[in-house]
Amino acid sequence: MTTAQIKEAVLRGLGQIAPEADLGSLAPRANIRETLDIDSFDFLNFLVGLNQALGVEIPESDYDQLTTLDDIVGYLSAHIG
Amino acid sequence: MPSLGADMRAATLVEWYVQPGSHVKHGDVVADVETDKGVIEIEIFEDGEIEQILVQPGQRVPVGTVLATFRGEGAAVMPAPPPSAAPAPGAVQVAEQQPVRAAPTLPTGKAVRASPLARRLAAEHGIDLNLVQGTGPHGAIERADIERAAAARKAAESPPVTPVVEPTPAEAAAAPPVAPAPPAAEKPAVTEFQEGMRRAIAAAMARSNREIPHYYLETRIDMSHALRWLEGENARRSVAQRLLPVVLLIKAVARALGDVPELNGYWIDDRHQPQEGIHIGFAISLRQGGLIAPALHHADLKSLDELMEAMRDLITRVRAGRLRGSEMSDATITLTSLGDMGVETVYGVIYPPQVALVGFGKIREQPWVENGMLGIRPVLTATLAGDHRATDGHRGARFLDALNHYLQEADQL
16 A cells, blocks of 8 residues: 555545544644644544554554654554555 | 423424324434534433324424423323423423414424534525435435535526524514525534524523532542553553543543432522432533533443443534433533643533533643652542532542542452
């Protein structure tokens, strides 16, 4: 899976959680939880969505590596088999 | 029309799921009504048969209005459904005062799934929801579907039909006339929902501040045991099965209320009325602004997994606008957690007629002294806002102490 495809899946997941957000203007290094007002419940749902879409099981101890769009795409690229 | 919260004065009947002659069972959803906080499903609380429908879809009626008559099994005719919370002061049975309107054909019983915003837009555009193809989850009709339908009709240049919702003469006199919605109805519709939500919150919170003499207690809780246990538990679970820390908090509050039951209940008619069932109103913020605190029923009797599932279900339905009436009116206490926003301490405003509100801030590492040793622990600040008419600080302190105790034994929750 290419980085572009992963990024697309991530943006799709964020779009489901924050449907009103303009994801096109989301800065790649912005803190997504702050920028998109994502609470811990939404964040967990986002990870469940990524798990379903990409088959990646993200341990809770890695959550703090998933702050920005760049972080998330990088993390997933490294962990998709 | 049951009261679905202290802040509710009136609501619009959206749809009936029964008709005269329908047999209903305890817990059946018989109708949808639209309040300022969205579309709520109205349940019935007895088994029996619907006799007569008195309020038609589109009619807005005050709390206390008889919506339909109903014959309980082996019982005399009685109004249905009974209000499950305290009726608003001055609420009267006013069905006969409502203007008679040409009755639309009774629903066929097929439920139309649509978001509150979609219903509002459809009403503004005069679009029959039954004729719209939904593209949302489970075929739910969403804003985009209504906009498509509206655009399609505009293209066909057919004249708009009369909107379904009309103000009653009383309302028309009380409220300024609403200008017809412009074609791009998105913004006004959202604003209208937000305005209604703000009005509802304003009414409840102003009443709370006027009537309830609040006292506040605050305590710091060492969360290291609870979080360590949760970490171990979540490490064994796939992402979809994981528990959030707030679930531990909900359960600990429910357990502590078992020890201090005075905080679980209402103040109604100058009288403290503790309740047996522990139904925790869980404050959920809406993305479009505003707040709803629907009840997690019998939180003390649910396992952590059941609570997580119930909370997931509740949040999902809050955001889709599919709450049930009992969830709106049954809460016996409110829990609000603002830790996700980085807030340390929450000083809550009690939701009347409840007598307490528990607030949680962010769990953050702080210096912690124990047995003469200074260490660093994840610390949670818990607050209690109590109604001083119903309880005193001593009972409140007892509650926070019990809460702390249960969180130190998270594996027992």
